[in-house]
Amino acid sequence: MTARPFLIALTGPSGSGKTSVARLLAAEGAQVSHIRADDFYKDYDTFPKMGGWINWDVPENIDFEALRDSLEALRSGKPVHISAFIKDSRERTPKTLSPSPVLLVEGFLLLYDASVRDLFDLKIYIDCPREVQIERRLQRDKIHPREHIEQVVIPQYEKYGLPTRAYADHVVSSEGDLDATVSEVRKIIADYLKRTKVERAS
Template sequence: MKTFLIGIAGGTASGKTTLARILKDSFADNAVILKHDYYYYDSSYFKVEDDKINFDHPGSFETELLVKHLKKLKNGEAINRPVYSYKKNERLEEKKKVKPAPIIIVEGILIFHYETLRKLFDLKIYVDTDADIRLLRRITRDIKQRDRSFESVKKQYLSTVKPMHQKYVEPSKYYSDIIIPHGGLNDIANDLIIKKIKDHLRT
């Protein structure tokens, strides 16, 4: 089975997951999604209090395991990916089986930062969204879905999220093949990407 590997990067709450779901819905069982976030190290790895962990630093992810898993999927082998709890900042004991598919979609803020990971992608997409919109989305998401307080979200954003975006995430967009402005609901850009994938599947 020939595999088409797509990377979707962008800042926090830029619309990466939205775009990944649109692509997944367009190709149904022919596509699977892997999030870089699944590969966060367990909080015990960092040897510091949870509120001092820099979750936006490249060293916070077990990227080598993700690379290994992607190579297996491209080789037609199923994997057992990690399951991560945002509320507990823990990697859970359970694993989730992922079967190979013609289209593999990987999304994460830093996936274009690592050369070994970046080289695996057949198509690299960067979702570019205004910082104010991303911040408002993040505040809403973290409070509603991750049981965070406004003060903790604000503190994390100012201390790590914003500086790490400027240092690592923003520069990585220049490795992308396509930069999508205005988030993941850019219909014109999405239609062009879907056509590109369909053309690949026909070859």
């Protein structure tokens, strides 16, 4: 019988580097699939406003039910066909998510919903100081000014995302070099998989 895939959560604030870490780890081999929780955003025209800004950063923007159903299917070894949200165009595109031995799921509010949170075998929180978050976000986001990040992104994450840090099995700092962060996360996952595979075999 084929072993059930391992479901691993990678979460943390915007600018923490979680997407880069997930992408790099998934690129290292066919054993790991990178699943983006951002694919499960609801339609852009339903997003609320905050102080004149569109607020991307509240839990109700994410279809947690669809995310949960997709993860359950993948965990049972079935591919999933979704209509993925594309942030740049704010449109949707067909996308197939395929099962693999390790499913690395990444998202900034990934541990907010209990029905999703409880699916994970391992939960890793990537953290970094507020000013580092802001500077990294400004480097990649050429649309939203610093005011948007300071008035919407950071406060909303501190309200909804930061409390979920308590659910993490491991907390990793990404203040330094990306390679160091990837290396630390890789070791956490490798140690967990080694230990758990031994337990499954015993």
